[in-house]
Structure formats: C-alpha cells, structure tokens
Amino acid sequence: KNEVEQSPQNLTAQEGEFITINCSYSVGISALHWLQQHPGGGIVSLFMLSSGKKKHGRLIATINIQEKHSSLHITASHPRDSAVYICAVFWNTGNQFYFGTGTSLTVIP
Amino acid sequence: GAGVSQSPRYKVAKRGQDVALRCDPISGHVSLFWYQQALGQGPEFLTYFQNEAQLDKSGLPSDRFFAERPEGSVSTLKIQRTQQEDSAVYLCASSLVPGGGFASSYNSPLHFGNGTRLTVT
Numbered sequence: 001k002n003e004v005e006q007s008p009q010n011l012t013a014q015e016g017e018f019i020t021i022n023c024s025y026s027v028g029i030s031a032l033h034w035l036q037q038h039p040g041g042g043i044v045s046l047f048m049l050s051s052g053k054k055k056h057g058r059l060i061a062t063i064n065i066q067e068k069h070s071s072l073h074i075t076a077s078h079p080r081d082s083a084v085y086i087c088a089v090f091w092n093t094g095n096q097f098y099f100g101t102g103t104s105l106t107v108i109p
Numbered sequence: 110g111a112g113v114s115q116s117p118r119y120k121v122a123k124r125g126q127d128v129a130l131r132c133d134p135i136s137g138h139v140s141l142f143w144y145q146q147a148l149g150q151g152p153e154f155l156t157y158f159q160n161e162a163q164l165d166k167s168g169l170p171s172d173r174f175f176a177e178r179p180e181g182s183v184s185t186l187k188i189q190r191t192q193q194e195d196s197a198v199y200l201c202a203s204s205l206v207p208g209g210g211f212a213s214s215y216n217s218p219l220h221f222g223n224g225t226r227l228t229v230t
Contacts (some may be wrong), residue, residue: 004151033219043200043221086151088219097142097219099151 003027006087006100013107019074021103023087026068034061034072035086037102043086046072077107111135115201115222122191122229130186130225134203138220141184143176144200146224152200158184191229198224 004025013019023032034046047054047061049070054061058077063070074081087100114133122128134141139160144152145168154168160181169176173192178184188195201222 035219035221042223043202045219045221048219088152097152097154099144099153101149101151 003098004087004089004100006085006103008103009101010104011106013077013105015078015107015109017077017107019077019081019105019107021072021085021087021105023070023072023089023100024068025070025087025089025098027091029068029089029091031090032063032070033088033090033097034070035088037084037086039083046085074105077105079107079109082106113201113203113220113222115199115225117225118223120225120227122227124191124193124229126191126229127187127189128191128227130188130199130227132184132186132201132203132222134182134184134201135205135220136182138203138205140204140206141178142202142204142219143184143186144202145170146198146200148197155186155199188227191227193229196227196229198226200224 007022032049035043036046037043046059049061049063051063051065058075060073072085082105084102084104086102088097090097113135116131120128141158143155145155146152156163156169156176157165158178161178173189175187186199202219204219
C-alpha cells in the first residue's frame with residue numbers, strides 16, 4: 001500500500017548542503033508527523049503539522065493541505081543529521097498513522 | 110522513566126514459540142500504538158489503544174497476534190506460535206491525546222520506544 005510516498009528514498013549530501021525531503025499523501029488528514037529514526041531503531045518525533053510551517057533550529061517543515069504535500073528541509077546539514085527521516089500521516093477518519101518508507105540521509109563531512 | 114520503554118530490547122525465538130513484548134508508555138498518555146517494522150520498511154500499524162480500550166486492531170496480521178492494555182498504562186503484544194515472517198522490529202508509541210491527531214490548542218507529538226527486535230529462527 002502506498003498511501004504515503006516519500007522522495008528521495010536515499011540521499012547523500014556534503015556537509016553544509018541544504019536538504020529537502022518530500023512527502024505526498026493521498027487522502028484527507030488531520031495531522032502529519034516528521035520522524036527521525038537512527039540506526040538501532042530509536043524514533044524521535046521532529047514535527048507535527050496540520051497547516052503552514054514550523055521551524056526548529058536547522059529544521060523546517062512545511063505542509064500544503066490542498067496539494068497533499070509536505071517537505072522537510074535541513075539547512076547547513078551536518079554528519080549527525082544522518083538518519084532515516086519518516087513521514088507519517090493521521091487520517092481524518094480512523095485511528096492509525098500511515099508511514100512512508102523513509103528517506104535514508106547520509107551527510108558526508 | 111521519562112520516555113516510552115520497551116522490553117526486551119532483543120528477542121530470539123524458535124519457530125513455534127510464544128513471545129510477549131512489553132511497552133511502558135509515558136505516564137498519563139492516553140493513546141498507545143503498536144507498529145511492526147520490517148527491515149528497510151516504514152512502520153506498519155498493528156493496533157491502537159485509547160486508555161484500556163483497544164479501538165482498532167485492524168493491522169494485526171493474524172489471530173496469532175494479541176495485544177492488551179488492561180489498566181490503560183502498560184501494554185503487552187503477544188505473538189503465539191511465532192513464524193519466521195514475524196521477524197521484525199516491534200515499535201510502541203504513545204501520545205497524550207486520543208488518536209494521535211492534532212488538537213489546535215496544543216501540540217502532542219508521538220513518543221516512540223526503541224523497539225523490540227524479534228528474530229524467529
């Protein structure tokens with residue numbers, strides 16, 4: 001099933017580069033989360049959005065409800081940003097999240 | 110503790126054995142989700158509890174999977190007669206608000222545990 005699609009699947013960047021990860025979804029949602037998963041499985045919630053834009057440090061998340069699209073931007077990327085970034089959406093109806101398959105980011109020094 | 114705690118961290122089971130995976134959510138969190146994550150894939154929904162009520166178990170792959178949260182806090186995911194295809198990381202997440210959705214008046218992110226890696230041999 002592909003209710004949530006992320007791109008790219010894999011991304012390699014040089015330290016300092018500006019990075020964009022995209023998420024598209026197919027139905028109406030009440031919330032979208034961006035998550036960061038490090039090797040070993042730990043997942044951290046970065047942002048929760050239902051509209052507009054949020055910023056936290058070097059991370060910026062935007063969502064366009066009409067276009068059913070969200071982006072996660074990382075400015076001045078750093079090797080410690082290397083992780084899998086996952087988009088998860090919560091449907092307007094139902095009780096579950098649907099997750100994208102993740103974008104594996106590697107930032108090279 | 111301050112976060113979601115899962116145990117055991119790793120579990121190796123022989124095919125046919127029963128296993129029980131535990132999740133301690135953040136105290137006071139209403140919502141609790143279980144997810145299954147196969148290697149290289151995003152998490153797949155298994156089941157959702159609002160307090161002690163299991164409101165959605167549509168993601169449980171078979172009747173060998175059973176989850177409970179009897180007092181609305183700790184939850185246990187049980188897998189009976191494990192099969193090799195059950196090998197995965199099992200993630201638990203909790204949220205302060207019902208359903209994990211967004212309430213315009215406050216922000217309530219999902220909090221994940223580190224998962225239990227189950228290997229069935």
